[in-house]
Amino acid sequence: MPNIPKPSKKRKASKSVQDDSIKIETSKENENEYSTVGDATELALPSKKKKRKETSEPLQPPEKRENKKKKERREEVTQAKKKVLSKKKQKALETIKKRKEKKQTLESLFESLQEYQFNAGTVQGLVSTAHRQDKIKKPEIEIERDPVFPKKIRSVSSSVINAKPKRIQQNYYETDSSEDENEDEATAVKEEEKLEKDEDEEPEIIEIKQEKIVSKIDKEVDENKKQRKERLNKFYKVLECIKGEHIPVQRDPEIENKRSKLPIFAEEMNIVEAINENAVVIVSSETGSGKTTQIPQFLYESGYTSKGHLIGITEPRRVAAISMSHRVGVELNDPSKVSYQIRFEGNRTDNTKILFMTDGVLLKELQTDLMLSKYSVIIIDEAHERSMFSDVLIGLLSRICFLRAKKSFPLKLIIMSATLRLSDFTQKRLFPSMTPKVIKVEARQFPVQLHFERKTPDDYLEAAYKKVCNVHEKLPDGAILVFLSGQGEVKRLLKLLTQRYPMKGKNVRGHLTKNRDKKKAVKEKLKLSSFAQQASTLLDGKTISTKPEAEDDTKADLDEFGVADCGILDDDFDDSSIHFGGDLPPPPAGLSPLYCLPLYSLLSSAKQQRVFQPPPEGTRLCVIATNVAETSLTIPNIRYVVDSGKEKRRDYDPITGVSQFNIHWISQASAEQRSGRAGRVQAGHAYRLYSSAMFEDFTVFSQPEIMNKPVDQLVLHLKAMNIVKISNFPFPTPPLPDQLEIAEKRLRLMGALSSDGTVISIFLIY
Numbered sequence: 001m002p003n004i005p006k007p008s009k010k011r012k013a014s015k016s017v018q019d020d021s022i023k024i025e026t027s028k029e030n031e032n033e034y035s036t037v038g039d040a041t042e043l044a045l046p047s048k049k050k051k052r053k054e055t056s057e058p059l060q061p062p063e064k065r066e067n068k069k070k071k072e073r074r075e076e077v078t079q080a081k082k083k084v085l086s087k088k089k090q091k092a093l094e095t096i097k098k099r100k101e102k103k104q105t106l107e108s109l110f111e112s113l114q115e116y117q118f119n120a121g122t123v124q125g126l127v128s129t130a131h132r133q134d135k136i137k138k139p140e141i142e143i144e145r146d147p148v149f150p151k152k153i154r155s156v157s158s159s160v161i162n163a164k165p166k167r168i169q170q171n172y173y174e175t176d177s178s179e180d181e182n183e184d185e186a187t188a189v190k191e192e193e194k195l196e197k198d199e200d201e202e203p204e205i206i207e208i209k210q211e212k213i214v215s216k217i218d219k220e221v222d223e224n225k226k227q228r229k230e231r232l233n234k235f236y237k238v239l240e241c242i243k244g245e246h247i248p249v250q251r252d253p254e255i256e257n258k259r260s261k262l263p264i265f266a267e268e269m270n271i272v273e274a275i276n277e278n279a280v281v282i283v284s285s286e287t288g289s290g291k292t293t294q295i296p297q298f299l300y301e302s303g304y305t306s307k308g309h310l311i312g313i314t315e316p317r318r319v320a321a322i323s324m325s326h327r328v329g330v331e332l333n334d335p336s337k338v339s340y341q342i343r344f345e346g347n348r349t350d351n352t353k354i355l356f357m358t359d360g361v362l363l364k365e366l367q368t369d370l371m372l373s374k375y376s377v378i379i380i381d382e383a384h385e386r387s388m389f390s391d392v393l394i395g396l397l398s399r400i401c402f403l404r405a406k407k408s409f410p411l412k413l414i415i416m417s418a419t420l421r422l423s424d425f426t427q428k429r430l431f432p433s434m435t436p437k438v439i440k441v442e443a444r445q446f447p448v449q450l451h452f453e454r455k456t457p458d459d460y461l462e463a464a465y466k467k468v469c470n471v472h473e474k475l476p477d478g479a480i481l482v483f484l485s486g487q488g489e490v491k492r493l494l495k496l497l498t499q500r501y502p503m504k505g506k507n508v509r510g511h512l513t514k515n516r517d518k519k520k521a522v523k524e525k526l527k528l529s530s531f532a533q534q535a536s537t538l539l540d541g542k543t544i545s546t547k548p549e550a551e552d553d554t555k556a557d558l559d560e561f562g563v564a565d566c567g568i569l570d571d572d573f574d575d576s577s578i579h580f581g582g583d584l585p586p587p588p589a590g591l592s593p594l595y596c597l598p599l600y601s602l603l604s605s606a607k608q609q610r611v612f613q614p615p616p617e618g619t620r621l622c623v624i625a626t627n628v629a630e631t632s633l634t635i636p637n638i639r640y641v642v643d644s645g646k647e648k649r650r651d652y653d654p655i656t657g658v659s660q661f662n663i664h665w666i667s668q669a670s671a672e673q674r675s676g677r678a679g680r681v682q683a684g685h686a687y688r689l690y691s692s693a694m695f696e697d698f699t700v701f702s703q704p705e706i707m708n709k710p711v712d713q714l715v716l717h718l719k720a721m722n723i724v725k726i727s728n729f730p731f732p733t734p735p736l737p738d739q740l741e742i743a744e745k746r747l748r749l750m751g752a753l754s755s756d757g758t759v760i761s762i763f764l765i766y
């Protein structure tokens with residue numbers, strides 16, 4: 001490289017000076033200031049600002065100036081000292097600082113822990129409770145005896161057993177804020193050394209302790225296992241009284257394939273084991289997961305009927321009891337083994353192994369056989385509905401299970417629902433001596449898409465009508481299920497829809513005639529007793545149809561509209577006030593007819609069962625229902641659900657004793673059940689005729705019926721079962737004690753109860 005001469009520093013300096021001088025020269029104000037100074041270096045030294053400052057400062061006394069100088073010097077020295085500190089020392093200082101902070105946080109932690117310290121009595125209590133619950137004793141006792149652990153937090157020390165208690169103590173040294181930092185450093189080094197020493201020593205102590213703890217835990221685990229085994233052996237021995245040989249079932253391959261896809265099917269082992277080992281089991285799983293159809297079959301196959309006992313399943317509604325018994329019979333490939341029993345109607349035989357019934361029927365049976373000795377298992381389905389009878393049943397069964405277990409003749413109680421408030425049924429009041437086992441199956445077979453309205457419509461009947469028209473005219477195949485509040489509304493919508501989509505044609509007539517033959521065959525099977533024909537009221541207060549069935553069937557012949565045979569034409573409702581739907585365009589040409597069927601509780605069983613038959617060829621089925629279709633039912637091919645969100649409910653005033661039916665919003669649990677009807681055989685859609693904000697305002701669960709009904713009938717029932725003090729009865733949700741007392745007095749006044757509280761025999765016939 002060529003040797004290029006470097007520019008001298010002198011030159012550089014002179015340049016900068018030149019620049020400065022130029023600047024200064026430009027300032028006319030200071031012209032005189034520097035005019036006497038000829039040297040350029042001197043020009044560069046004092047800044048214009050500094051000079052001004054100096055002149056502006058007031059003159060101070062010499063002492064003060066000296067003090068100031070001293071202070072400045074001290075600062076310089078400390079800064080110099082800081083600079084002098086080696087990296088190592090700086091690090092040490094930092095660790096000291098951190099340790100101090102840690103110490104402070106530990107102190108505050110200990111202080112806050114002291115607030116929660118238990119007194120000696122409570123601690124003893126806790127230990128004894130843990131022992132009673134057969135839990136593995138945790139080595140708190142060991143730690144409690146450890147003198148190293150701070151006294152004040154011994155009682156809450158269990159969570160830090162495996163941490164190093166000693167170490168925590170070692171770190172817990174005194175704080176002294178006035179200490180010099182150098183001293184602190186020295187102490188820290190000493191502490192560090194001490195800590196290291198202790199760390200070396202610790203493992204020995206902990207190892208010995210851990211060995212002790214591990215052996216103790218092992219012992220206790222072994223003991224627990226042994227105890228559990230002994231308990232189970234005893235339990236299984238007792239179980240042998242009701243549970244026999246496994247029963248093999250030969251099913252249709254198609255059915256077997258469908259069953260295997262149900263979420264509950266994968267849980268068969270767990271469910272059966274839980275039922276074997278527990279007196280009370282609560283099964284909570286999504287709608288359509290297979291509870292109602294599969295659990296009775298699991299129990300049948302595992303031998304719960306092998307010793308001649310029955311598996312009883314209660315349903316809140318007749319239609320569910322009948323349709324479920326048919327379905328389970330088909331799935332078992334032996335319909336004779338599965339029967340139903342509703343009030344005044346049933347197909348129970350000596351061959352029956354699984355019996356579906358309404359809760360009123362089982363309650364009636366309890367009056368003659370309080371121990372339910374014919375049954376090995378009782379399943380309460382759809383317990384979330386909280387009907388008065390199902391609540392009473394659960395209360396009674398909680399005691400029957402206990403008594404039967406005592407007699408070494410166990411009865412299994414299973415409570416099932418998709419939308420259940422578990423706390424209602426797991427309370428100690430209900431099951432004081434046995435804790436129900438809860439099984440949850442969180443899966444659904446088919447998805448259901450929910451659709452809310454942007455704004456809740458004023459007239460839900462009109463909204464339902466328009467929604468059904470939209471679905472039928474624009475959406476692909478699939479049956480529609482509409483939920484309205486009551487029978488009157490069902491009939492109104494039915495009339496409107498059949499007017500818009502009339503069902504005329506040979507096919508329909510042929511289908512109706514065919515249907516009539518089928519119905520006759522079913523009817524022959526059912527054989528209503530003559531007593532039932534004459535009775536006008538059901539046990540649960542519902543009136544049964546007293547018209548001869550033949551009358552209904554002849555209507556099927558006479559009418560071409562498909563709805564007439566549902567009894568709509570002979571009804572007295574007035575549809576002259578219905579004007580909505582005028583803004584809808586006429587239905588498109590070539591649209592398939594809509595086959596509309598009603599479904600409500602007062603409809604005869606045979607008519608209710610019609611919704612399960614396939615609709616006439618080339619038509620779309622539309623079922624218009626009240627909340628009877630809300631639970632349990634699987635109506636074939638339902639793909640669209642239209643939910644008005646309304647139901648008719650009884651409002652009861654316990655003070656005046658007056659009750660009346662009003663239309664209310666349903667609960668969120670009911671809305672879930674309603675939309676669940678869509679995803680049972682395929683993926684579906686649920687159209688909710690209310691906004692999502694409105695849905696959020698719904699109550700989560702429906703109120704138990706027992707709170708909305710006069711309790712007179714209930715008191716009469718319980719008295720008939722010789723229950724003396726009804727206020728002590730284990731209701732899942734007890735009515736007000738005053739209400740029970742008033743009902744009892746009223747029954748006495750009416751002459752239904754004698755002065756000693758027994759039922760006068762004539763009142764036993766209901």
Ligand SMILES: Nc1ncnc2c1ncn2[C@@H]1O[C@H](COP(=O)(O)OP(=O)(O)OP(=O)(O)O)[C@@H](O)[C@H]1O
Nearest residue numbers: 287288289290291292293294327418632634680681
């Ligand atoms: N009659 C039927 N025809 C065809 N499939 C049926 C019928 N009944 C039930 N299923 C099928 O079995 C599945 C399980 O029905 P099941 O009634 O056992 O469910 P679930 O869990 O009890 O529901 P929910 O809580 O609504 O009562 C349904 O989703 C459906 O796929």
